[in-house]
Amino acid sequence: MNAGPPPVSVRMLRPSPALNGLIDAYYIVETFGPMQDHYLAGPGNIRFAPRGEWILTVDGYSGPAAERAALFGPTDRSGMFGPTGAGMLLGAGLTPVGWAHLFDVSADSLSNDVCELADVIGREEADAIAGAIDAASDDAAIAAALDGWLVARMQSRRAPDPRIAMVHHALLDVPEDVAAFAAAANVSERTLRRLCLKAFGFPSKALLRQKRFQRTLERVRGVLDKPLTGLIDDGYFDQAHFNRDFRDYMGMSPTEYFNSPREIMRRSADVRRDLNGAGLQGLHPAAADRISATK
Numbered sequence: 001m002n003a004g005p006p007p008v009s010v011r012m013l014r015p016s017p018a019l020n021g022l023i024d025a026y027y028i029v030e031t032f033g034p035m036q037d038h039y040l041a042g043p044g045n046i047r048f049a050p051r052g053e054w055i056l057t058v059d060g061y062s063g064p065a066a067e068r069a070a071l072f073g074p075t076d077r078s079g080m081f082g083p084t085g086a087g088m089l090l091g092a093g094l095t096p097v098g099w100a101h102l103f104d105v106s107a108d109s110l111s112n113d114v115c116e117l118a119d120v121i122g123r124e125e126a127d128a129i130a131g132a133i134d135a136a137s138d139d140a141a142i143a144a145a146l147d148g149w150l151v152a153r154m155q156s157r158r159a160p161d162p163r164i165a166m167v168h169h170a171l172l173d174v175p176e177d178v179a180a181f182a183a184a185a186n187v188s189e190r191t192l193r194r195l196c197l198k199a200f201g202f203p204s205k206a207l208l209r210q211k212r213f214q215r216t217l218e219r220v221r222g223v224l225d226k227p228l229t230g231l232i233d234d235g236y237f238d239q240a241h242f243n244r245d246f247r248d249y250m251g252m253s254p255t256e257y258f259n260s261p262r263e264i265m266r267r268s269a270d271v272r273r274d275l276n277g278a279g280l281q282g283l284h285p286a287a288a289d290r291i292s293a294t295k
Contacts, residue, residue, distance in 0.1 A: 007032055010267040011139055012275050015092070016147040021165065022098030023150060025275055026143050028090040029264055036082035037264040038257065041210060041249055043282045044094045044107060044201065045072045046117065050134050052087020056080075059112065065089070069117035069130045071103070073110025074201030076210055078250045082264070090133070092146055093281045096168050096199035100160035102153055107201035121153075163187055164199045171200075171211060176235070178204050212236070213245050214280050220254065221269070 009030045015023040031052070039058060047066040054065035058079025065081050066089065083089070099107050103120055118126035132145040163185065170184035181204055182192040189204070196204045212235040219231040232242045246254050269280065 006263075006267075007035060008263050008267060010264065010271050012268075012271045013139060013143045014275060015143070016151055018151045019098075019147070019154065022095055022101055022154065024093040024095055024281060025272060026090070026092050026146055027268065027271075028088065028139055028142065029268070030088045031083045031264075032086050034083060034085050035261075035263055036080050037262055038250070038260070039075070039079040039081045040265065040280065041075045041077055042214070042280065043096065044074050044099050044110070045091050045281075046070075046094065047072055047089060047091035048130060048133050049087070049089050050130075052083045052085055052089075054081060054083050054087060054089050056114070065114075066091075067116075069126050070114050071105075071110065071117050071120050072114045073112065074099075074107055075112050076202060076206065076249070077112060090142060092150065097160060097165050100164050100199040101157060102150065106198050108197040111201035160199070161195065163191070164195055167192065167195050167199070171207060174211075174215070175208065178208065181208060208235075209245070210249075211282070213242075213249055214282060216242055217246075218278055218280050220258075 009028075011028045011030075013026045013028075015026055039056065047070050049064075049066040049068060049070075055062060056065035056079060058075075058077065094102070096107070105120055116126070117130075129145065129149045132149070133142055136142040136145050167181075167185045167187070170181055173184055175181035175184050178189055178192070182189045185192060185195075187195065192204045196202060196207055200207055202210065212233045216231065216233045216236065219233075232239060236242045236245070243254060246252075246257070250257055272278065272281065
C-alpha cells in the first residue's frame with residue numbers, strides 16, 4: 001500500500017549574499033490540510049500568509065499567526081501554530097544584527113509578541129512586499145521578491161551598532177556565564193545587557209540559558225531510548241536539570257514532545273540542518289552562498 005503524499009512540504013532557500021549576517025534563511029511551508037505543530041523558542045521572524053488561515057496559540061492567546069504580513073518578536077517559550085486547512089506560510093528568519101539593521105523597534109518590546117508588519121515599516125511598504133509575494137509564481141520568485149525588498153531596506157538604513165555582531169559571535173562560542181559572555185564580546189556587563197535586549201529580545205543571562213537548551217534540543221532530536229548523558233550541554237548538572245528546562249520552555253516532557261507528530265517542525269529542522277548545518281534558528285551564523293533545500 002502506498003503511504004500517499006506527505007501532509008506538508010517545507011522548503012528553505014538561502015537569501016542573497018548581500019544579506020549575509022542579517023537573514024539566516026527564507027522558508028516556505030505548504031500544507032494540504034489542517035494541522036498543528038509546536039512553535040519553538042528562538043529569534044524573530046518576518047512572516048507572510050499568502051494562502052489559508054494560520055492560527056497561533058500561546059500564553060492564552062489564540063488568533064491569526066499572520067493575516068498577510070507580520071513581524072514576530074524573539075520568543076522564549078513554546079506555543080502551537082498551524083493552518084485550519086490547506087495553506088502556505090513563508091518568511092525570513094532574522095539574526096540579531098538583521099533585526100537591529102532592518103527595524104527601529106527594540107527586540108525586547110516585541111519579545112513573545114507579534115504585530116502587523118505595517119505597524120513597523122508603514123502600510124505602503126508592507127502592502128508592496130505582500131503584493132509582490134502574492135504575485136510570485138514559484139519559490140525562486142518569492143526569494144527574489146524578498147531579496148529585492150530586504151536589500152533595498154538594508155541599503156536605505158544606517159548600519160547597526162557593530163557590537164551587536166560581536167555579542168552574537170560571543171554567544172555562539174558558548175560562554176559559561178555572563179562575565180565570560182561580556183569578556184568575549186569585549187563590552188561591560190551593563191552594555192551587554194542593553195545590546196541583548198535591543199537586538200536579541202532578552203537579558204544576557206536569559207539568552208545563555210535559552211541557547212544551552214537549544215543546543216541540547218538540537219543534539220537530542222529524539223534519541224530518547226538511550227542515555228542522554230553525552231548529549232546534554234555541559235551547562236546542565238544532569239538529565240533531570242535538562243528535563244526541568246525542557247518543561248519550562250516547552251510545557252511538556254521531552255518524551256511527550258518527541259512522541260508528537262511535529263509534521264512541520266521536524267521537516268523544518270531537517271531542511272535547515274541541510275541548509276545551514278543546524279536544525280534550529282539561532283544556533284548558527286548566516287552563510288553567504290545561495291543554496292536550497294526541501295523536505
